[in-house]
Amino acid sequence: MTAILIAVRPAAAEELVTARRERLAAAHAAGEAARAATESAALSATDGPVDPAAVAATLRELIGDDAMVVDETITHSRVITRHLMAGTAGRYSYVQGGLGQGLGVALGTKLAAGGRLVALTVGDGTWLYNPVPPGLMASAQYGLPLLVVVFNNKKYLSMRFNLTRAYPEGAYVRVSSGYGVDLSAQPDAAAVAAACGAAGFTVTTTPELGPTLEKAIATVRAGQTAVVNVHLTR
DSSP states (O other): OHHHHHHHOHHHHHHHHHHHHHHHHHHHHHHHHHHHHHHHHHHTOOSSSBOHHHHHHHHHHHHOTTOEEEEEOSTTHHHHHHHTOOOSTTSEEEOOSSTTOHHHHHHHHHHHHTTSOEEEEEEHHHHHHSOHHHHHHHHHHTTOOOEEEEEEOSBOHHHHHHHHHHOTTSHHHHHOOOTTTBOTTOOOHHHHHHHTTSEEEEEOSHHHHHHHHHHHHHHHHTTOOEEEEEEBOO
16 A cells, blocks of 8 residues: 555655654654663662663673673573663674573684673573683683673573463472572682682672773773673562
């Protein structure tokens, strides 16, 4: 019908384009306002833990458009794409396939990127799938410094989503067992980083976030990998 209308009334094409542009512009403006409101609320928190939107937004402001981001989060991937944003082509890439490849992919990215900053965003569960000691040791040995930001909610949240969705009346839901989900006893990521030749940082409150990430970025630019373990609200 649109094609017929345009053929009969050429001016209709301009009308349709104008209407569509206005509609999409209004939707974009509303989305941007919602994003800004979410970030403002997240960044205004004075205690901990930290909202993941605050982490992504702070990273966006600090790493610059020239940085490259390799993402291996699961439940936070949409938060990162929404608030970290890819302002330039090739700035953001999501690790495809099975979990545990992020550190290796980030090292390969850094090898190709030369002097550009490379950041790996990774969930704490996914981080445990990675060969962390070998990866961090390779980073130090071959001069491939990375900024690693661990989105730590102390659980395999994706597994919990899958369990409750697939088995809403199963044992996990009935008795709240937590088997296969709880990661509260995981090794401290900052301490593991330090043991492997990287700098380790821990963030537990929102006011710590910006200053700590600035220190970590300065560390990476000076030639040493930095792992920032951020304790999250969700």
